[in-house]
Amino acid sequence: MSWSHLLGQRAALDYLRSAQKSGRAPHGYLFYGPAGVGKRTAAVALAQALLCHQPPEPGEACGACKSCRWIAARNGLLTNHPDLIPLLKNPETEKEKVLGDQEQIIPLDTVLDICARLSKSPMAGPKRVVVIPEAHRMCTGQAEAANAFLKTLEEPPPTSVVILTSSRPEALLETIVSRVQPVRFRRLSAEDIRAGLAQGNAKAQEDEIALAAALADGSLGRAKELLEGDLGRWRTAVMKALERAGPQACPGVGLALWALADAEGKRLFEEAEQKDDEPAADGEDEEGAEAEEEAAAKTESGWKRFVFRRLLDLCEVAFRDALVTAAGAGPDQLLQPDGAKLAQALAQRFGDEGCSRMLEALREAHFATRLYVRGDLVGRMLAGRMVSNLRRGP
Ligand SMILES: [Zn+2]
Known part of the structure; x- marks a missing residue:
């Protein structure tokens, strides 16, 4: 998982790389845009660059250090890295169970656990990072969780970076949005989708791929579902x-x-x-x-x-x-x-x-x-x- 895995999204990618090189990169990001266009891929790529032990230059990952190899090997599943904070389902009892995307809300316990871990110093690398997919789930019907998280954003620990993704940014508290750097992800072109599908679907017929790309309305995720x-x-x-x-x-x-x-x-x-x-x-x-x-x-x-x-x-x-x-x-x-x-x-x-x-x-x-x-x-x-x-x- 690196920048090269991201399809299209040139503007978002240019911004993210240049922000790291400028030395004034924000502590928090919100990657927003339609589902299935690469927000999560970009979040993991950014996390990899931030956590790299020997970055060849700011914003890039070496691909060879322990952290890089760990992230590449896990292929996006975010557990057991010393400085990449997982979203645990029930931090008290189920230490290893990770909260999936299908969960409708991110419960208060999980949010408090994330905040507590973010406040600690990094264990192995330069930063501690958390990726929170579909972060609006923090806000649905639970002001407490959202407010707890807001506190962390207001006084971010110096070594922490928070990457939120959301396909429904309007469901996030405005106060949260105002404290992170929004980065827009756009619908993909049919060509990008075709390229993305061709990579991972050796079995699919060319005309099926073209049809899925045409029907997918700019979302690689949706195109993959069509082929499914x-x-x-x-x-x-x-x-x-x-x-x-x-x-x-x-x-x-x-x-x-x-x-x-x-x-x-x-x-x-x-x-x-x-x-x-x-x-x-x-x-x-x-x-x-x-x-x-x-x-x-x-x-x-x-x-x-x-x-x-x-x-x-x-x-x-x-x-x-x-x-x-x-x-x-x-x-x-x-x-x-x-x-x-x-x-x-x-x-x-x-x-x-x-x-x-x-x-x-x-x-x-x-x-x-x-x-x-x-x-x-x-x-x-x-x-x-x-x-x-x-x-x-x-
Ligand atoms: Zn590295």
């Missing part, structure tokens, strides 16, 4: 369902999508359960873990909604392509060039107005699944909208 499922097969199913979307078949499409999500969600849930029984690989894929709150608690119904939203994403791509086809664009301008025939058919059946309204309907359906509306109802709503958005008359 069975994107190619889902895409074929969605395209087939939409091909049938005529006056008679429309109501069936919404329900067919939900039925597929229902079955696939169940399968993925069972697979994940089995995987959980095996020992987890250290810190594997931490961007994926950070990605999206929906990854947080993947219950069976959570997995079904996850698949359903991916299917809705695929429908959205088809209707976006239909819309640009209706506007006269050629196949080379489509998100799915091999879907040109479908795009043409949808453009003909729905017209440009109908296609725009279908895009709206798909976004609403997306939103409804986030509000925990039952999937079959969302499917039915979508089917209704499809029927009403079909072009009238000849």
Whole structure:
């Protein structure tokens, strides 16, 4: 884990390196931006540079000292380093258990433990560092924890550095934000995502990678989640369902999508359960873990909604392509060039107005699944909208 692992994010990276070289680096940072764009990777890279025993220059890690090798070996899992403070689940009793991203709040005990450790002198290197992922969890519904942390930020121990990350910075106390240096992380370009996916997914087909990158909305974490499922097969199913979307078949499409999500969600849930029984690989894929709150608690119904939203994403791509086809664009301008025939058919059946309204309907359906509306109802709503958005008359 070093700066070279970070994709894109040129501005953030330049700032972080130059702040270290200037000799006036802040005691606290807030890395904020969408989920799955590299905030955590950058936080670990910065921690590595700060903790390095023989930095070749300020802001860089040697990659060879004990600390650097430790961090590289742990691949982002932040425990047992003498000067990298872990987020312990229950500092009193469960010394080794680390608080994961799926926990909704960072409890007061954990925050007090972090503050106490930060106030001590470094044991091995020049600094003591804590990385707090999704730090707004300190503030949700517990003023005490946030205030305890605020005190540490107000009078930071001279050797301490605090790195907060958050995809919901608005949920952090303003007083906390005002005492750290905010660093913005942006959505990644489709090229960056494609490069990131190609690194770690030797198995994935090139066209699957391109599709995941196009659908991921700037988040590498989300793109990885898309590939985690069975994107190619889902895409074929969605395209087939939409091909049938005529006056008679429309109501069936919404329900067919939900039925597929229902079955696939169940399968993925069972697979994940089995995987959980095996020992987890250290810190594997931490961007994926950070990605999206929906990854947080993947219950069976959570997995079904996850698949359903991916299917809705695929429908959205088809209707976006239909819309640009209706506007006269050629196949080379489509998100799915091999879907040109479908795009043409949808453009003909729905017209440009109908296609725009279908895009709206798909976004609403997306939103409804986030509000925990039952999937079959969302499917039915979508089917209704499809029927009403079909072009009238000849
Ligand atoms: Zn080093």
